Amino acid sequence: MNRYHDPSILPSEIPSESEYFDRRRVLAALAASAAMIGGGIDAAAQTGRPAVQARPAPRYTRNPKFSTNEPPNSWEDITSYNNFYEFGFNKEDPYERAQSFRSHPWNVEIDGEAEVRGRFTLEDILKPHALEERIYRFRCVEAWSRIVPWMGFPLADLIRRFKPTSRAKFVEFTTLLDPKQMPGQRTSVLDWPYREGLRIDEAMNPLTMLVVGVYGKWLPNQNGAPLRLIVPWKYGFKSIKSIVRIRFTERQPTTSWNLSAPDEYGFFANVNPEVDHPRWSQAKERRIGGNFLTSRIDTLPFNGYAAEVASLYRGMDLRRFY
């Protein structure tokens, strides 16, 4: 019999049998194992601890086929420099103000032109999907970029579950509206709640991801916890955060930035070095995380994903449909 005793565990820390089978513990353990296999009961509700700590670490596989070889930015670069106007308009605001945001429990409404509709818990949304890590380029409309190891699953897999009808030509996404928790929503800088949309073929493209984590951890609040979109060939503002509603529509949905400044932010917002923002150039980008002597790099058409997505826009004038 193996009598090895790990010196790092004090005998007093080992629970007695009665403690071990204490009801709460069993529940928490069940919740943890359920969440481990891709969903389940929220462990936080059982233990009363903050959700981020209580959720078991996610399981995922790496997907090199969809990943760039470029070295990813650091965790700090990714989680302390964000545009998430719901939490303020400076890059450090989301990091500073989103820490107490309650991203669990969370519900997502599936709505519109689909056979299956309704309100689902995040766990139900995630349950059938295997999580994978993909290292994508991320290009902000403000001409900075970074490399991010996202963790999530293809949006197409989710869409298929809800069986959109033939009338579903677009998908609309909506962020949570909660001005109490999201101080930016107490201003009228944008027309809240934040809304974004994709054409159905863009949404079904294998590159388009629903993301729940970064660097193998659950998404930090400032990065759009607990569920966000990532469309790597479009400017970052298309990749909506903290999603509470996914709706299938026949008409092109209204999107927040397009509503705010239609001549500056189009519905498509594909990364395009040839089409400048009216107030600044999009030909180059600053890869963040460098020092102040790092040069800017050239921006690539469709952010380097032209081979995968250029065909979606065949015959379209990309200057007109920016």
Next chain:
Amino acid sequence: MTARNVSARSKAERALKTLVFIGASIPVVLLLAGIAGVASQSLGPNPIREILHITGKTSLNLLMITLMVTPTRIVTGWVALQAVRRALGLFAFAYAVLHFLIYAVLELDLDFSDLSREIVRRPFIIIGMIALLALIPLAVTSTNRMMRQLGRRWQTLHRLIYLIAILGVWHYYWQVKADIREPLIYAGILAVLLGYRIWLRRRRVSP
């Protein structure tokens, strides 16, 4: 004026000047600390944008403070204030030059085709460039000798500062993505400062 009054005034002037020199040097000291990563200063993952932001904002702030000197002196009667106006204006100019140099050298890597293309095609950059160019003659003619030489024309020339301040606020307003509240605060302050001057003029002209 008695000798004692004069020495009291020059003492106040000296103290104010010291204050201006220290105050106006703080942003550049913090920037250097940020670049070196000391004293818990950090410029974040996009340091050049941060440096551009800090130098631009400081220049604009100093420009606003410069424009506050005369109204404050008239309202409070505190004559010593007038002595720091030149220093404030020159610091505003220095930060504007720094702002431009960092843009040209660090942001555009001194790629001159890039630079000329950007200057021509970006309205907010044109506005900023005009403001900077207009500051040059003011800085050059800020010496006592130039003041004497130019006489009345000196004041006429230095009224350019009103235009420069408007362009400066406009430059800031135009590069903000959506949250225009802060540029609007600057515009509001500037409107009060310029409005006060117009009001003063009207009162002098009418009997």
